[in-house]
Amino acid sequence: MRCSVVAVGTELLLGQIVDTNSSWLGERLAAAGIDSLFQVKVGDNLARIVSTLRATLADADAIIICGGLGPTHDDITREAIAQIMGVDLEMNDEVALVIEQMFTARGRRMPENNLRQAMVPVGAKIIEQRRGTAPGLICEVGKKVMYAVPGVPFELYEMFERAILPDLLARSGEASVIKSRVLRTWGDSESGLNERLVGVINELEKVGNPTLAFLASGWEGIKVRLTAKANTEDQAIELLDTWDAKVRGQVEDLVFGVDAQNMESVVLQKLREKKLTLGVAESVTGGLVAGRLTAVAGASDVFRGAIVSYDSEIKFDLLKVTHGPVVSESAAKEMAIGVRKTLGSDIGLALTGVAGPAEQDGVKVGTLCVGLALPNGDVRSTTFSLPYGREQMRQFSVISALNFLRQSL
Amino acid sequence: MRCSVVAVGTELLLGQIVDTNSSWLGERLAAAGIDSLFQVKVGDNLARIVSTLRATLADADAIIICGGLGPTHDDITREAIAQIMGVDLEMNDEVALVIEQMFTARGRRMPENNLRQAMVPVGAKIIEQRRGTAPGLICEVGKKVMYAVPGVPFELYEMFERAILPDLLARSGEASVIKSRVLRTWGDSESGLNERLVGVINELEKVGNPTLAFLASGWEGIKVRLTAKANTEDQAIELLDTWDAKVRGQVEDLVFGVDAQNMESVVLQKLREKKLTLGVAESVTGGLVAGRLTAVAGASDVFRGAIVSYDSEIKFDLLKVTHGPVVSESAAKEMAIGVRKTLGSDIGLALTGVAGPAEQDGVKVGTLCVGLALPNGDVRSTTFSLPYGREQMRQFSVISALNFLRQSL
Numbered sequence: 161m162r163c164s165v166v167a168v169g170t171e172l173l174l175g176q177i178v179d180t181n182s183s184w185l186g187e188r189l190a191a192a193g194i195d196s197l198f199q200v201k202v203g204d205n206l207a208r209i210v211s212t213l214r215a216t217l218a219d220a221d222a223i224i225i226c227g228g229l230g231p232t233h234d235d236i237t238r239e240a241i242a243q244i245m246g247v248d249l250e251m252n253d254e255v256a257l258v259i260e261q262m263f264t265a266r267g268r269r270m271p272e273n274n275l276r277q278a279m280v281p282v283g284a285k286i287i288e289q290r291r292g293t294a295p296g297l298i299c300e301v302g303k304k305v306m307y308a309v310p311g312v313p314f315e316l317y318e319m320f321e322r323a324i325l326p327d328l329l330a331r332s333g334e335a336s337v338i339k340s341r342v343l344r345t346w347g348d349s350e351s352g353l354n355e356r357l358v359g360v361i362n363e364l365e366k367v368g369n370p371t372l373a374f375l376a377s378g379w380e381g382i383k384v385r386l387t388a389k390a391n392t393e394d395q396a397i398e399l400l401d402t403w404d405a406k407v408r409g410q411v412e413d414l415v416f417g418v419d420a421q422n423m424e425s426v427v428l429q430k431l432r433e434k435k436l437t438l439g440v441a442e443s444v445t446g447g448l449v450a451g452r453l454t455a456v457a458g459a460s461d462v463f464r465g466a467i468v469s470y471d472s473e474i475k476f477d478l479l480k481v482t483h484g485p486v487v488s489e490s491a492a493k494e495m496a497i498g499v500r501k502t503l504g505s506d507i508g509l510a511l512t513g514v515a516g517p518a519e520q521d522g523v524k525v526g527t528l529c530v531g532l533a534l535p536n537g538d539v540r541s542t543t544f545s546l547p548y549g550r551e552q553m554r555q556f557s558v559i560s561a562l563n564f565l566r567q568s569l
Numbered sequence: 570m571r572c573s574v575v576a577v578g579t580e581l582l583l584g585q586i587v588d589t590n591s592s593w594l595g596e597r598l599a600a601a602g603i604d605s606l607f608q609v610k611v612g613d614n615l616a617r618i619v620s621t622l623r624a625t626l627a628d629a630d631a632i633i634i635c636g637g638l639g640p641t642h643d644d645i646t647r648e649a650i651a652q653i654m655g656v657d658l659e660m661n662d663e664v665a666l667v668i669e670q671m672f673t674a675r676g677r678r679m680p681e682n683n684l685r686q687a688m689v690p691v692g693a694k695i696i697e698q699r700r701g702t703a704p705g706l707i708c709e710v711g712k713k714v715m716y717a718v719p720g721v722p723f724e725l726y727e728m729f730e731r732a733i734l735p736d737l738l739a740r741s742g743e744a745s746v747i748k749s750r751v752l753r754t755w756g757d758s759e760s761g762l763n764e765r766l767v768g769v770i771n772e773l774e775k776v777g778n779p780t781l782a783f784l785a786s787g788w789e790g791i792k793v794r795l796t797a798k799a800n801t802e803d804q805a806i807e808l809l810d811t812w813d814a815k816v817r818g819q820v821e822d823l824v825f826g827v828d829a830q831n832m833e834s835v836v837l838q839k840l841r842e843k844k845l846t847l848g849v850a851e852s853v854t855g856g857l858v859a860g861r862l863t864a865v866a867g868a869s870d871v872f873r874g875a876i877v878s879y880d881s882e883i884k885f886d887l888l889k890v891t892h893g894p895v896v897s898e899s900a901a902k903e904m905a906i907g908v909r910k911t912l913g914s915d916i917g918l919a920l921t922g923v924a925g926p927a928e929q930d931g932v933k934v935g936t937l938c939v940g941l942a943l944p945n946g947d948v949r950s951t952t953f954s955l956p957y958g959r960e961q962m963r964q965f966s967v968i969s970a971l972n973f974l975r976q977s978l
Contacts, residue, residue, distance in 0.1 A: 173605050175596030176784065178589050182610070187584030196582050197617060200609040201591070208606060215624065375585060440877075446863025447856030450877040454855025457926055457959055465883045468849075468859045468875035470868070474912055503883055517866055550866060 161194045161332040164220040166212060168228035168237050169311060170203035181226045181316055188320065191373075191387045192338045194328060204228065209240040213306065217244070221304055222328060224320075227311030229294040231273045237308050241299050242281040244306065249279040255286060259293050287323040291315045298327060305331065338389050339396040343407060344421065345414040346381040346563050350374050353382060356410045360403070370403055379555040380422065384411075416566060423562045424452045430569045431462040431507075436535060438565075439505030440466040441479055441495040443486065444513035444528065448558050464505045469495065475512075478502060485521040487512050489541035492531030496541075500533045508533035511561050515550045526553055530561045532568055540568060570741040571604045573629040575621060577637035577646050578720060579612035590635045590725055597729065600782070600796045601747045603737060613637065618649040622715065626653070630713055631737060633729075636720030638703040640682045646717050650708050651690040653715065658688040664695060668702050696732040700724045707736060714740065747798050748805040752816060753830065754823040755790040755972050759783050762791060765819045769812070779812055788964040789831065793820075825975060832971045833861045839978045840871040840916075845944060847974075848914030849875040850888055850904040852895065853922035853937065857967050873914045878904065884921075887911060894930040896921050898950035901940030905950075909942045917942035920970050924959045935962055939970045941977055949977060 165182040172179045182199040189196045198219065202212045209228070216223055228237030242249050256278035263270035277294045280286065287296030287307075292315040297308040307324045309316045329338065345353065353374060354361070364372050370388035377383055386403050390396035408415055417426045431438055440449050450466035453459050467478060475481040479498030481491050492510045500508025513528035514520045528544040542564055546556040574591040581588045591608040598605045607628065611621045618637070625632055637646030651658050665687035672679035686703045689695065696705030696716075701724040706717040716733045718725045738747065754762065762783060763770070773781050779797035786792055793816060797808040817824055826835045840847055849858050859875035862868050876887060884890040888907030890900050901919045909917030922937035923929045937953040951973055955965040 172592070173595045173608060174599045175592035175594070178587060178592045180587050183581070183584035183587045185584070186582045190583045197612055197614075198609070198621075199582055200607070203606055205606075212607075437880075442856070442859075445860070446868075447851070447859030447875055447877065450851075450856030450879070451854070451860045454877075454879060455960065455963070457924075459855075460879055464880040466856055466875075466877035466879075468856065468863075468877070470859070470863060470875075471846075471873040471912075474874045477913070478911065502887065503880075504886070515866075551864065554864070 161222070161328065161334075162220040163189055163194050163196055163222040163224060163328060164198040164216045165196060165200070165224050165226065166209075166216055167199070167201045167226045167311070168204065168209060169201070170205075170234070172201045172227075173203050181311060181313060184313070184317065185224055185226075185320065188325070191340050191385065192325060192329065193334065193371075193387075193389070194332065204234040204236060206236050206240055206243075209236065210243050213240060213244050217301065217304055217306070222331070223304075223306045224324065225306060225308045226316060229277065229296075229308060229310050231271070231276050231293070233273075235276065238276075238279055238281065238297075241284070241297065241306060241308060245281050245283065245299055245301055247282040250282055251275070252278050252280045252286065255280065255289075255295050258289065262293055287319050289315070291318055296323065298323070334389060337391065337393050337396045338387060339393065339400060340385055340387045341400045341404060342375075342419050343384040343386070343404065343411075343415050344381055344417040344419075345384060345411060346416055346423065346559060347414045348382070348411075350376055350382055353384065353411060353414070357384075357407065360406050360410060363406075364403070370399055372403075372407070379552070379559055381416070381559065416563065423559050423566070425456050427562050427566050427569075428453065428456055428459055428462055430566060434569060436506040436569075437462050437464050438507050438509060439464050439499045439503035441499035441508065441510040442466055442468050443470060443475070443495070443511060444515050445511050445554050445557050445561075446470055448554055449509070449511065449561060452558055452562075464503045467499050467502060485523070487514055487520055487523045487527060487529060489529045489531065489543060492529040493533070493539050493541050494531070496531035496533035497539060506535045507565070509561060509565050511557055513546075513553070513557055515553045515557075516548065517550070528553075528557045528560060530564050532565060534568065570602075570631070570737065570743075571606055571629040572598055572631040572633060572737060573625045574605060574608040574633050574635065575618075575625055576608070576610045576635045576720070577613065577618060578610070579614075579643070581610045581636075582612050590720060590722060593722070593726065594633055594635075594729065596784075597734070600749050600780075600794065601734060601738065602743065602780075602798070603741065613643040613645060615645050615649055615652075618645065619652050622649060622653050626710065626713055626715070631740070632715045633733065634715060634717045635725060638686065638705075638717060638719050640680070640685050640702070642682075644685065647685075647688055647690065647706075650693070650706065650715055650717060654690050654692065654708055654710055656691040659691055660684070661687050661689045661695065664689065664698075664704050667698065671702055696728050698724070700727055705732065707732070743798065746800065746802050746805045747796060748802065748809060749794055749796045750809045750813060751784075751828050752793040752795070752813065752820075752824050753790055753826040753828075754793060754820060755825055755832065755968060756823045757791070757820075759785055759791055762793065762820060762823070766793075766816065769815050769819060772815075773812070779808055781812075781816075788961070788968055790825070790968065825972060832968050832975070834865050836971050836975050836978075837862065837865055837868055837871055839975060843978060845915040845978075846871050846873050847916045847918060848873045848908045848912035850908035850917065850919040851875055851877050852879060852884070852904070852920060853924050854920050854963050854966050854970075855879055857963055858918070858920065858970060861967055861971075873912045876908050876911060894932070896923055896929055896932045896936060896938060898938045898940065898952060901938040902942070902948050902950050903940070905940035905942040906948060915944045916974070918970060918974050920966055922955075922962070922966055924962045924966075925957065926959065937962075937966045937969060939973050941974060943977065
């Protein structure tokens with residue numbers, strides 16, 4: 161099965177918005193075993209949209225068209241689809257009613273042009289709108305199919321999962337349920353993971369289901385994605401559970417979370433379970449650890465705060481670090497002890513390092529020292545050699561330090 | 570002149586990498602008055618690359634092909650171009666020598682496959698490689714032209730500016746120099762800016778050169794881009810200076826920087842000029858202000874550090890804020906005074922607010938109170954109502970507070 165993607169919008173061609181929708185769809189389609197061999201951006205011009213759809217459809221079984229379903233005069237995806245289908249547009253009264261109700265529910269008058277969103281090519285099926293005002297469309301052309309979805313990402317994602325993927329799978333004659341699970345790892349390279357998992361991968365290749373893929377995600381670590389096909393949801397979950405356990409059997413020490421869990425949410429949850437509060441002392445990362453932790457709603461029940469001791473004097477005066485070079489494991493330990501005391505937290509975590517551009521006191525760019533002061537008085541430290549590049553080094557520092565804390569909990 | 574973009578790489582279709590190159594090129598081409606009506610992604614498959622190039626070239630005067638120029642077996646852009654040109658590939662000895670020298674200069678042995686990058690379609694012109702190992706190509710096909718550049722963004726950007734844009738302009742018969750200047754604004758909406766600049770915009774429409782465009786950039790503010798065409802660089806700069814002054818005449822209060830300057834680099838520079846140091850107290854932003862400031866190399870000469878007083882007790886105990894509700898201008902002022910004293914800085918900047926999901930002590934989500942303690946003992950404060958959404962509210966808080974500080978300096 162081949163499914164191409166056409167992203168509609170002049171703003172995409174002008175670079176005002178980066179087209180992330182087709183990348184997201186490409187990943188989801190690949191996980192479902194559907195080839196997406198061609199993805200194209202086209203502007204808000206009827207003739208060019210029509211010719212692009214025609215050319216794209218010639219070489220695919222299905223197209224997903226993103227964008228151009230809104231209420232304004234340059235939203236012309238509906239018109240283009242009607243031309244390809246050789247039909248007219250007609251007002252769909254049910255859709256129109258839903259749109260009107262959305263406005264009245266918010267106590268607002270509906271601008272007339274919103275009813276454009278209720279115009280539907282004759283013969284098209286509606287994908288009910290649940291998050292925005294524009295519905296999606298399923299439009300058959302001979303044995304092929306065009307899906308139209310709004311360009312707003314969260315509307316598109318929801319319609320894809322609810323209506324388009326099941327429809328594509330039904331048409332492809334494949335198993336009707338596809339489920340993925342992502343094991344999130346930190347601490348080894350893709351080739352290192354591959355080496356440790358070679359037995360599991362060989363076994364998987366023999367059975368063919370589920371499939372396993374590595375997704376390198378920079379400073380978010382490497383994701384190991386299992387995708388199972390089955391006739392029922394329960395069967396798919398059972399398959400995932402079985403192979404999840406086999407994967408963990410080889411790389412348990414590297415797995416920090418599943419699916420949408422990230423390092424900061426996992427660390428906060430562990431602290432919560434152990435009823436421990438955290439204070440952070442940051443130098444090289446300058447507030448990024450605290451910034452990432454507080455991006456998680458509800459962090460305040462375990463995260464007390466941070467001291468960004470960027471200037472060495474603050475390390476000496478406020479955190480009571482011994483005068484001398486400040487990028488060392490002993491300085492990191494003292495920072496951790498100091499911040500635990502100053503902020504009155506159960507645990508103190510400290511980071512000091514060199515982000516560059518130049519080395520500092522003879523310590524190389526990329527060096528990160530992490531200190532950890534625990535409730536029982538135990539104090540630990542470690543040193544990482546991280547990639548160069550100021551931003552990259554700082555972001556790797558955040559996750560490396562949080563992972564060190566996670567492993568110590 | 571029409572210039573389409575073809576991005577080559579299976580990893581783009583699988584969504585492992587988002588194609589930002591074509592967006593960047595689209596913006597640069599638009600600024601130069603060149604239409605980019607079609608941008609497409611295609612995988613590492615020779616037949617499909619060739620058919621895509623052929624179809625794209627039929628409807629454009631030029632194509633920029635990004636990616637597929639590396640040393641491995643799936644880098645096949647060179648082969649595809651040679652097919653379109655109807656020629657063979659030949660080893661270019663000069664290019665080969667440069668690649669070999671790059672390896673020996675780093676004291677590394679060159680893997681043999683690197684010489685693939687020195688294979689060039691007969692008749693193609695070379696764009697010398699300065700940042701990576703692969704050269705770019707300029708390949709004429711009749712009256713049309715195909716440019717090939719590496720997919721690595723910083724290599725692509727440099728080759729585009731140095732070789733491709735001048736070549737495109739020469740072919741289009743347009744003025745030979747195009748220069749842009751971006752005035753970066755914060756504090757008004759796009760429609761508000763438009764209203765204030767309507768006189769300048771009308772005048773510009775009459776003369777036609779330079780052109781003016783608004784680029785909405787979320788929490789980086791709205792960019793006003795002037796693009797001038799001229800026969801010499803000096804003439805282009807003179808045009809930009811003239812209209813830069815006219816734009817500033819209307820919106821001087823909103824302009825915080827030019828081109829690559831961002832709010833944090835501007836604030837740090839102002840502090841440096843005035844020989845003042847800064848300490849920050851953050852609550853709602855949880856370290857993001859400090860994190861942004863320290864992303865700028867060299868921040869340490871004026872930025873002393875920050876106290877992330879996420880837990881209210883830290884506001885009371887360490888910053889000596891009066892017990893009571895902590896999202897108010899009076900609390901923000903006390904935080905600013907407290908952090909100035911605790912960190913021993915000349916200036917104290919403080920942020921307290923509600924990022925949601927729920928309101929706090931009756932204060933609405935999106936409320937940000939900023940306090941500022943200045944060297945002369947003066948203490949100021951202000952309140953912003955920012956957009957909802959935890960991440961958005963926090964990021965808008967960072968730039969709003971830094972802008973308040975900038976205006977006070």
